[in-house]
Amino acid sequence: MNSPTSVWLNCKAATMQTGAAQPYGLIDDAALVVGGGRLKWVGLRRDLPAELMASCLHTHDVHDARGAFITPGLIDCHTHLVYGGNRAGEFEQRLNGVSYEDIAKAGGGIASTVQATRLATELELTKQSAPRLLALMAEGVTTIEIKSGYGLALEHERKTLRVARALAAAHPVTVHTTFLGAHAVPPEFLGRSDAYVDEVLRMLPILHAEGLVDAVDAFCERIGFSVVQTERVFAAARVLGLPVKLHAEQLSDSGGAQLAARYKALSCDHLEWLSDAGVQALAQAGTTAVLLPGAFYFLRETRLPPIAQLRSAGVPLAISTDCNPGSSPCTSLLLMLNMACTLFRLTPHEALAGVTRNAARALGLKDRGVLAAGMRADFLLWDVQSPAELSYTFGSCPRLQTVFNGLIL
Numbered sequence: 445m446n447s448p449t450s451v452w453l454n455c456k457a458a459t460m461q462t463g464a465a466q467p468y469g470l471i472d473d474a475a476l477v478v479g480g481g482r483l484k485w486v487g488l489r490r491d492l493p494a495e496l497m498a499s500c501l502h503t504h505d506v507h508d509a510r511g512a513f514i515t516p517g518l519i520d521c522h523t524h525l526v527y528g529g530n531r532a533g534e535f536e537q538r539l540n541g542v543s544y545e546d547i548a549k550a551g552g553g554i555a556s557t558v559q560a561t562r563l564a565t566e567l568e569l570t571k572q573s574a575p576r577l578l579a580l581m582a583e584g585v586t587t588i589e590i591k592s593g594y595g596l597a598l599e600h601e602r603k604t605l606r607v608a609r610a611l612a613a614a615h616p617v618t619v620h621t622t623f624l625g626a627h628a629v630p631p632e633f634l635g636r637s638d639a640y641v642d643e644v645l646r647m648l649p650i651l652h653a654e655g656l657v658d659a660v661d662a663f664c665e666r667i668g669f670s671v672v673q674t675e676r677v678f679a680a681a682r683v684l685g686l687p688v689k690l691h692a693e694q695l696s697d698s699g700g701a702q703l704a705a706r707y708k709a710l711s712c713d714h715l716e717w718l719s720d721a722g723v724q725a726l727a728q729a730g731t732t733a734v735l736l737p738g739a740f741y742f743l744r745e746t747r748l749p750p751i752a753q754l755r756s757a758g759v760p761l762a763i764s765t766d767c768n769p770g771s772s773p774c775t776s777l778l779l780m781l782n783m784a785c786t787l788f789r790l791t792p793h794e795a796l797a798g799v800t801r802n803a804a805r806a807l808g809l810k811d812r813g814v815l816a817a818g819m820r821a822d823f824l825l826w827d828v829q830s831p832a833e834l835s836y837t838f839g840s841c842p843r844l845q846t847v848f849n850g851l852i853l
């Protein structure tokens with residue numbers, strides 16, 4: 445157990461605070477004081493109040509960070525981490541010339557993962573999903589969003605969300621759950637997508653009453669659900685007071701972003717085909733754009749999200765793995781930093797903000813994502829000379845230590 449108050453010295457900090465004078469909210473010779481799982485004080489070492497230092501000396505809880513760089517804990521704000529099986533066979537098919545959409549239309553794709561997920565017991569699903577979570581945590585993820593959407597029937601959506609909660613109980617990580625019942629039309633509803641949306645509306649309040657749902661998402665796309673169908677799901681979420689987010693404009697421009705904006709969505713995700721009107725709608729609603737370079741890369745998309753327009757409209761940009769078996773079988777958020785820079789031309793500063801401050805925003809979490817007094821004490825020590833190194837290297841992990849809720853892991 446950590447004593448009530450501890451201090452971290454001999455470190456540099458990328459606080460990621462907005463409006464800071466330095467890029468990354470950099471503090472060159474920093475001190476961080478932790479107490480009760482929260483940051484109590486963050487600033488320049490020389491400004492550290494003497495009484496705070498004295499109370500840490502009193503408890504002998506002074507940590508020498510040995511020159512490490514400290515950042516907020518990483519937040520992976522868009523994952524489908526709980527699923528059964530994998531789609532390596534489909535990957536081979538795609539390399540033999542079959543497209544992602546054609547595979548989906550032929551009953552493969554999401555449907556094949558739905559089958560494998562339905563067949564797995566809760567325990568099997570937990571066992572299959574835990575290594576993915578551990579891989580993300582090994583790179584510094586301290587908060588993760590996990591969506592349902594491979595069950596597509598009450599008992600299996602429930603199972604998926606329960607696995608997400610069980611993973612949270614068994615690991616030092618915060619899990620935020622999202623109900624994505626409207627991910628795909630399951631085989632038993634083929635050709636009856638409106639009837640399946642009725643079923644989604646039946647599932648939502650039940651799962652919510654069981655404490656399994658923190659937010660609601662939908663896949664608004666020609667191979668998913670129409671804007672009209674998505675709005676029915678959003679209206680049901682609103683009745684329950686649940687925030688919404690949306691998979692929008694990934695493969696085509698269906699106007700999902702404008703709908704999401706009307707519902708003050710926390711985030712709109714993918715966005716390769718986002719129109720100018722969509723950009724303006726997101727900006728006005730204060731909705732965060734979640735960019736998923738792993739899916740862009742893995743599906744070999746060529747159309748880039750309108751980064752420059754989003755940037756100039758002031759839409760906050762978040763980055764995530766989209767960890768899922770079909771379009772982004774990825775368990776490295778650090779690799780996404782690199783890809784956000786190389787593929788989407790984000791700056792390393794924007795990329796890091798995308799997995800800290802703006803990722804918190806995409807989840808509606810106000811108590812994390814930056815290093816500042818009052819925030820959760822979720823932070824990372826890195827063996828880097830500058831925070832840009834986190835985006836610059838790929839395939840390596842310079843994480844030295846994770847502090848989660850004030851406890852050293």
Ligand code: DI6
Pocket residue numbers: 553554557627663691694739766768769770771772
């Ligand atoms: N968009 C995606 O990229 C994933 N889901 C979604 O709505 C892909 C899901 C899959 O192919 O299994």
Ligand code: FE
Pocket residue numbers: 522524691766768
């Ligand atoms: Fe996704």
